[in-house]
Amino acid sequence: MSQLKRTIVVLSLFLFIQAPLPLKPDPQLKISVDLLTAMAKGRAFGSPLARGLYPRASTAEVDPRAKPGAPAAVGPRAAAEPLHVWVYFRDKGLKGEAGRLQAVMETQQILRARCQWRRAKVRPATNLADFEDVPLSAAYADQVQPLVTRVRAVSRWLNAMSVEATPEQVRALATLDCVAGLDTVRSFRREKNPVQPMNRFLAGPSSPSPIYGPAFSQLNQINVLPLHQQGLSGRGVLVCLLDVGFRKSHEVFRLAHLVAEWDFVFGDGDVQQNLDDPKDYSDSHGTATWSLLGGFKFGQMIGPAFGADFILARTEDDRSETPIEEDYWAAGIEWAESLGAEVVSSSLGYTDWYQFKDMDGRTAVTTRAANRAASLGVVVVNAAGNERRNAWGHIIAPADGFDVIAAGAVDSSNKIASFSSPGPTYDGRIKPEVCALGVNNWIAQNRTQDESDYYTRGSGTSFATPLVGGIAALLLEAHRDWTPSQVRAALMNTAGNASSPNNDFGWGIVNAAAAASAAPSPARRR
Numbered sequence: 356m357s358q359l360k361r362t363i364v365v366l367s368l369f370l371f372i373q374a375p376l377p378l379k380p381d382p383q384l385k386i387s388v389d390l391l392t393a394m395a396k397g398r399a400f401g402s403p404l405a406r407g408l409y410p411r412a413s414t415a416e417v418d419p420r421a422k423p424g425a426p427a428a429v430g431p432r433a434a435a436e437p438l439h440v441w442v443y444f445r446d447k448g449l450k451g452e453a454g455r456l457q458a459v460m461e462t463q464q465i466l467r468a469r470c471q472w473r474r475a476k477v478r479p480a481t482n483l484a485d486f487e488d489v490p491l492s493a494a495y496a497d498q499v500q501p502l503v504t505r506v507r508a509v510s511r512w513l514n515a516m517s518v519e520a521t522p523e524q525v526r527a528l529a530t531l532d533c534v535a536g537l538d539t540v541r542s543f544r545r546e547k548n549p550v551q552p553m554n555r556f557l558a559g560p561s562s563p564s565p566i567y568g569p570a571f572s573q574l575n576q577i578n579v580l581p582l583h584q585q586g587l588s589g590r591g592v593l594v595c596l597l598d599v600g601f602r603k604s605h606e607v608f609r610l611a612h613l614v615a616e617w618d619f620v621f622g623d624g625d626v627q628q629n630l631d632d633p634k635d636y637s638d639s640h641g642t643a644t645w646s647l648l649g650g651f652k653f654g655q656m657i658g659p660a661f662g663a664d665f666i667l668a669r670t671e672d673d674r675s676e677t678p679i680e681e682d683y684w685a686a687g688i689e690w691a692e693s694l695g696a697e698v699v700s701s702s703l704g705y706t707d708w709y710q711f712k713d714m715d716g717r718t719a720v721t722t723r724a725a726n727r728a729a730s731l732g733v734v735v736v737n738a739a740g741n742e743r744r745n746a747w748g749h750i751i752a753p754a755d756g757f758d759v760i761a762a763g764a765v766d767s768s769n770k771i772a773s774f775s776s777p778g779p780t781y782d783g784r785i786k787p788e789v790c791a792l793g794v795n796n797w798i799a800q801n802r803t804q805d806e807s808d809y810y811t812r813g814s815g816t817s818f819a820t821p822l823v824g825g826i827a828a829l830l831l832e833a834h835r836d837w838t839p840s841q842v843r844a845a846l847m848n849t850a851g852n853a854s855s856p857n858n859d860f861g862w863g864i865v866n867a868a869a870a871a872s873a874a875p876s877p878a879r880r881r
């Protein structure tokens with residue numbers, strides 16, 4: 356680990372300014388406080404777009420206590436600096452083709468209803484599960500556990516465990532017959548974002564919209580308001596955010612419908628920072644991204660999909676210099692997929708473990724996991740990255756994924772943000788797909804010192820991402836049968852630059868209302 360270059364990452368640079376953007380409310384805006392409140396509480400959904408198109412997936416199908424396959428901590432803690440290693444197995448320990456088929460059948464039978472329903476959009480009903488879904492061999496895991504310091508995560512899709520191990524332990528792992536190979540767990544990092552307390556009444560009477568407050572401009576730019584006006588709020592759509600912790604107690608989440616949460620770093624069921632634990636992490640970035648996607652507080656902050664159902668996964672360890680490790684991210688998206696998540700919104704950072712030639716849509720672990728999720732019907736939205744002016748200079752994984760929607764950042768005057776990572780991928784595909792506001796976004800935060808809620812401004816493609824993710828949820832509410840490639844195509848084909856896509860804006864600034872009215876592209880079955 357000491358070989359890591361100390362390259363600074365900027366995925367989200369918080370910028371603080373002292374006044375709301377000088378925008379006027381849209382005179383066409385006919386959204387009442389009562390209607391929006393009813394929508395947020397799930398008591399009103401009357402959009403002609405949304406009516407009668409699908410069997411609405413019940414939240415009861417997700418057990419709020421649903422836990423991912425929790426790895427067990429075993430063995431004595433090593434004194435030396437631990438290595439984080441992927442242990443890939445040669446197979447799943449099954450005997451012959453009959454054993455494989457039996458295992459796939461058993462796996463399909465235990466898929467959750469909400470997951471089955473979503474997978475059925477992209478796969479034949481008789482083939483909802485495949486061999487990649489089959490759990491790891493328990494016998495193989497039992498061989499690995501006594502040889503390592505700690506098991507960090509498990510991945511059925513990769514047929515691998517990630518472990519913490521000493522160099523001696525790694526050498527012992529390499530001798531196991533069941534091990535096909537070992538690899539380093541790659542790390543990503545963002546620049547630390549110092550959050551300055553601000554006057555919480557800043558928005559005040561000069562806010563551009565009495566309903567949306569300073570959040571008005573970031574939604575109006577991407578034409579979300581007509582969809583709210585039609586009664587769309589993401590209701591019934593299951594959205595997962597992968598991030599550092601989330602300040603669940605913030606007033607902006609009072610009406611949020613949280614159906615499952617898991618802290619992959621500490622292995623517990625609480626994704627909020629524990630202020631009593633000095634070793635616990637910040638929840639500032641996740642609080643911002645969740646509020647941008649699905650927050651709801653009149654006159655302050657409303658996200659596009661404030662009525663959605665949420666899964667929160669804490670996959671970043673802010674105590675570490677490289678807080679985002681790909682094994683937690685992969686385990687997080689695998690878990691969210693199993694619960695039936697329809698949208699995953701996330702932002703990683705720069706990594707100096709990968710090279711640009713790896714950004715080919717099929718190499719990075721996170722990209723492979725994102726591709727897999729998309730192939731199972733999950734819309735994956737990821738930040739393009741903030742690397743335009745940095746040495747890296749390209750998009751970041753998993754934004755290079757084939758069906759991943761990479762989100763770039765623009766400012767309020769529709770200019771590309773100075774930091775927003777440009778495409779293409781290494782294999783020459785245009786990226787990002789689309790853009791949304793990523794400069795001076797209005798976001799929710801919480802003061803660590805006195806735990807008071809406030810709002811401020813922050814910038815980064817990771818703040819454009821949840822705006823796009825929220826719109827994906829609105830499109831899926833309006834069109835329950837849309838596949839990830841159809842959602843992606845609708846967003847791209849109706850965006851501001853669709854006639855001449857390029858590697859700065861991609862297909863341009865999102866137009867949510869136009870995307871919702873777009874004719875669906877032909878469905879692709881896999």
Ligand SMILES: [Ca+2]
Binds near residue numbers: 623624
């Ligand atoms: Ca926790």
